[in-house]
Amino acid sequence: MPATSRPTSKDVAQEAGVSQSTVSLVMGGKWAGRVSPATARGVQEAAERLGYRPNPAARNLRLGTTRTVLLMVPTLTAPFFGPVYTGAARVATSHGFGVVVSTWPGEGAAPEGPFAAPHETIDGILASSLEAARFGDEALAGFAGTPAVMLDSGPQGDVPTVDFGVADGMRAIARHLAALGHRRFGHVAAGLDQWTFHARAQALADVVRDVPGGSLLRERCEIDVASAKDAAGRLLARRDRPSVLVCDDDLIAAGAYKAARARGLAIPDELSVTGFDDVLLATALEPELTTVRLPAEELGAQGMTALLELLAGTRPHPRVLPGRLVVRGSTAPPHQA
Amino acid sequence: MPATSRPTSKDVAQEAGVSQSTVSLVMGGKWAGRVSPATARGVQEAAERLGYRPNPAARNLRLGTTRTVLLMVPTLTAPFFGPVYTGAARVATSHGFGVVVSTWPGEGAAPEGPFAAPHETIDGILASSLEAARFGDEALAGFAGTPAVMLDSGPQGDVPTVDFGVADGMRAIARHLAALGHRRFGHVAAGLDQWTFHARAQALADVVRDVPGGSLLRERCEIDVASAKDAAGRLLARRDRPSVLVCDDDLIAAGAYKAARARGLAIPDELSVTGFDDVLLATALEPELTTVRLPAEELGAQGMTALLELLAGTRPHPRVLPGRLVVRGSTAPPHQA
DNA sequence: CTGTTAGCGCGTTCAC
DNA sequence: GTGAACGCGCTAACAG
Numbered sequence: 001m002p003a004t005s006r007p008t009s010k011d012v013a014q015e016a017g018v019s020q021s022t023v024s025l026v027m028g029g030k031w032a033g034r035v036s037p038a039t040a041r042g043v044q045e046a047a048e049r050l051g052y053r054p055n056p057a058a059r060n061l062r063l064g065t066t067r068t069v070l071l072m073v074p075t076l077t078a079p080f081f082g083p084v085y086t087g088a089a090r091v092a093t094s095h096g097f098g099v100v101v102s103t104w105p106g107e108g109a110a111p112e113g114p115f116a117a118p119h120e121t122i123d124g125i126l127a128s129s130l131e132a133a134r135f136g137d138e139a140l141a142g143f144a145g146t147p148a149v150m151l152d153s154g155p156q157g158d159v160p161t162v163d164f165g166v167a168d169g170m171r172a173i174a175r176h177l178a179a180l181g182h183r184r185f186g187h188v189a190a191g192l193d194q195w196t197f198h199a200r201a202q203a204l205a206d207v208v209r210d211v212p213g214g215s216l217l218r219e220r221c222e223i224d225v226a227s228a229k230d231a232a233g234r235l236l237a238r239r240d241r242p243s244v245l246v247c248d249d250d251l252i253a254a255g256a257y258k259a260a261r262a263r264g265l266a267i268p269d270e271l272s273v274t275g276f277d278d279v280l281l282a283t284a285l286e287p288e289l290t291t292v293r294l295p296a297e298e299l300g301a302q303g304m305t306a307l308l309e310l311l312a313g314t315r316p317h318p319r320v321l322p323g324r325l326v327v328r329g330s331t332a333p334p335h336q337a
Numbered sequence: 338m339p340a341t342s343r344p345t346s347k348d349v350a351q352e353a354g355v356s357q358s359t360v361s362l363v364m365g366g367k368w369a370g371r372v373s374p375a376t377a378r379g380v381q382e383a384a385e386r387l388g389y390r391p392n393p394a395a396r397n398l399r400l401g402t403t404r405t406v407l408l409m410v411p412t413l414t415a416p417f418f419g420p421v422y423t424g425a426a427r428v429a430t431s432h433g434f435g436v437v438v439s440t441w442p443g444e445g446a447a448p449e450g451p452f453a454a455p456h457e458t459i460d461g462i463l464a465s466s467l468e469a470a471r472f473g474d475e476a477l478a479g480f481a482g483t484p485a486v487m488l489d490s491g492p493q494g495d496v497p498t499v500d501f502g503v504a505d506g507m508r509a510i511a512r513h514l515a516a517l518g519h520r521r522f523g524h525v526a527a528g529l530d531q532w533t534f535h536a537r538a539q540a541l542a543d544v545v546r547d548v549p550g551g552s553l554l555r556e557r558c559e560i561d562v563a564s565a566k567d568a569a570g571r572l573l574a575r576r577d578r579p580s581v582l583v584c585d586d587d588l589i590a591a592g593a594y595k596a597a598r599a600r601g602l603a604i605p606d607e608l609s610v611t612g613f614d615d616v617l618l619a620t621a622l623e624p625e626l627t628t629v630r631l632p633a634e635e636l637g638a639q640g641m642t643a644l645l646e647l648l649a650g651t652r653p654h655p656r657v658l659p660g661r662l663v664v665r666g667s668t669a670p671p672h673q674a
Numbered sequence: 675c676t677g678t679t680a681g682c683g684c685g686t687t688c689a690c
Numbered sequence: 691g692t693g694a695a696c697g698c699g700c701t702a703a704c705a706g
Contacts, residue, residue: 006482008698008699008700009699009700009701010699010700018676018677019676019677019678020677020678020699020700020701021676021677021678021679021700021701021702022675022676022677024700024701024702025676025701028701033675034675034676035675035676036675036676039675039676051482054699054700055398055458055698055699055700056458057394057397057398057403057458057698057699057700058398058682058698058699058700058701059699059700059701060394060397060458060682060700061392061394061395061398061682061683061684061698061699061700062681062682062699062700062701062702063682063700063701064682066394075419075423076413076418076419076422076423076438077419077420077423078419079416079419079617081413081419082412082413082414082415082416082418082419083414085413085438085440086412086413086414086440089440098439099439100437100438100439101413101422101437101438102435102436102437103422103423103426121392121393121394121397121458145343145388225617225620225621251617251621254621257621257623258621258623261623280416280562280588280618281617281618281621283562284562284588284591284594284595284618284621284622285621285622286594286595286598286623345682345683345684346683346684346685347683347684355692355693356692356693356694357683357684357685357693357694358685358686358687358692358693358694359691359692359693360684361684361685361686362685362686362692365685370691371691371692372691372692373691373692376691376692391683391684392682392683392684394682394683394684395682395683395684395685395698396683396684396685397684397698398682398683398684398698398699398700399683399684399685399686399697399698400684400685400698401698
């Protein structure tokens with residue numbers, strides 16, 4: 001056969017002098033007691049010799065399944081989502097599944113037809129960190145029929161979820177700060193319409209309300225260092241300047257560091273700063289950042305586990321992954337002004 | 338039909354009262370002058386009503402093409418590869434292609450059969466940052482037949498490549514440092530057997546050799562903050578301590594910062610530090626890092642462009658993307674001891 | 675133990 | 691302008 005096109009199972013059958021079905025059985029690895037060892041080895045050798053590999057498209061068509069799931073994330077540029085993939089891929093691999101990643105289609109890219117995103121043939125979807133604005137159109141119409149699990153997107157109607165215990169995490173931060181003696185809280189909040197950020201804001205407000213003499217100011221920003229620096233700067237410029245900046249994300253905290261430095265405020269002696277997520281950056285900063293560790297890899301792993309259950313016909317229970325307060329060097333009792 | 342299984346083109350045909358081929362023509366968008374507008378609209382409405390989407394597996398099998406390419410990277414946890422994906426996806430999308438990501442199979446995971454990595458049906462492969470050790474087995478046997486482009490893996494035999502001008506970048510750093518008056522160079526090198534790191538080491542050595550009275554010490558480490566801190570610490574503990582630490586990666590530079598801080602050395606007054614890549618971290622550090630900006634997104638974009646050319650039958654020319662020296666606050670003339 | 679047969683859903687001839 | 695028939699490569703029944 002020409003070298004230009006790949007050999008098919010028919011070619012292998014011919015080469016080995018058997019029928020296609022025998023080839024299929026041998027390649028499928030389930031010839032135990034159905035094909036003679038001699039014949040099987042002959043087939044394997046023929047396949048090897050020809051460099052044969054089953055055509056996945058044909059296999060998928062016949063089987064109606066691809067053993068592949070799609071992980072959709074808002075972006076791969078943010079440091080948070082790499083580990084999510086890693087966790088998902090680990091679990092998937094151990095069950096003979098593959099994972100492909102896609103990012104949510106951008107603003108401009110009008111999805112042609114319902115759910116144009118994956119060119120892929122997939123068995124299920126892991127949808128991470130969905131924006132609230134997307135729920136209506138996509139989560140319902142988009143996934144149409146495809147088994148899906150939503151990650152880090154808050155409690156949903158009828159689709160299984162895996163979420164972080166962000167409220168508990170934020171409360172832990174706030175209580176840690178209150179115990180240190182802080183009263184004037186500044187919240188540098190992510191300006192994204194996502195469940196997780198709403199939950200963080202709510203939890204922080206709840207705790208501060210119960211702090212005697214407690215006050216809370218809020219500024220919103222993008223999740224990038226420059227924007228966060230601006231927002232933090234606005235907070236620090238006030239006469240009633242907060243003694244602590246509670247940031248919705250470690251990246252935002254990095255911006256807060258820069259704003260503090262720009263005003264000559266020492267961390268943690270004159271200003272405490274906290275982050276959220278505990279990405280790599282948190283320990284690269286000086287001083288190292290007090291933050292809440294969100295088990296991103298575990299999110300991917302648990303999500304995949306739930307999706308696999310779903311594909312197997314079981315209805316997975318909702319999962320909540322606790323965040324853990326990690327106290328490092330960026331928090332201290334407030335400066336006595 | 339039952340709600341459990343997705344509608345097929347046959348269902349649409351029946352619903353619209355036409356034949357399958359008519360449906361195929363209309364859905365394919367090429368019914369210009371072959372199907373009456375009235376019929377076409379009827380088909381489209383029927384498809385809409387049923388929520389019909391062509392079965393990708395069947396389409397792939399028939400067409401022999403998937404309009405999907407695979408991007409393989411060493412890891413998604415490192416901050417560098419997100420932008421690579423973004424750039425590749427941007428170009429692919431504009432040509433009607435999709436991108437799926439995979440990481441190189443881990444050490445333990447023995448690839449079953451030749452190239453087990455993608456469960457996917459793909460038209461081509463973008464292989465990024467291959468380790469030299471992998472070349473023999475994978476690059477040759479692995480891609481067997483599949484059109485591939487190698488990214489950031491150095492010049493290859495017969496497969497098209499896109500690389501960074503890392504040697505030029507490293508020379509720019511070294512000359513910048515030499516011009517500031519530095520003589521004692523320390524190289525905190527990544528202990529990975531990749532082309533890019535060999536090229537960096539070579540370029541640095543070349544420049545230092547031509548610096549009058551120049552000396553060069555080298556320590557290797559993993560690409561993570563803790564390991565880099567150790568390696569940098571070993572360099573700083575020497576009697577003939579370098580006046581500058583040239584780091585193979587921004588992450589490594591972050592470790593160098595910590596080592597410096599641990600020894601009470603002020604950056605840049607008592608010690609200069611440089612990075613490589615210019616990831617997000619570079620501007621989050623204090624002082625901001627002097628580094629070489631590697632256009633990661635452009636790497637993905639150019640790689641995809643080359644792969645698309647390859648798929649179209651053209652032989653793409655090798656591409657080299659220049660790195661640009663970005664001088665920030667972490668470099669200064671050496672301290673007069 | 676092995677070979678023959680049928681059909682997954684689609685796109686594309688070729689008749690009408 | 692439209693429909694019937696065929697085959698992509700594979701696997702699962704069923705015969706032998």
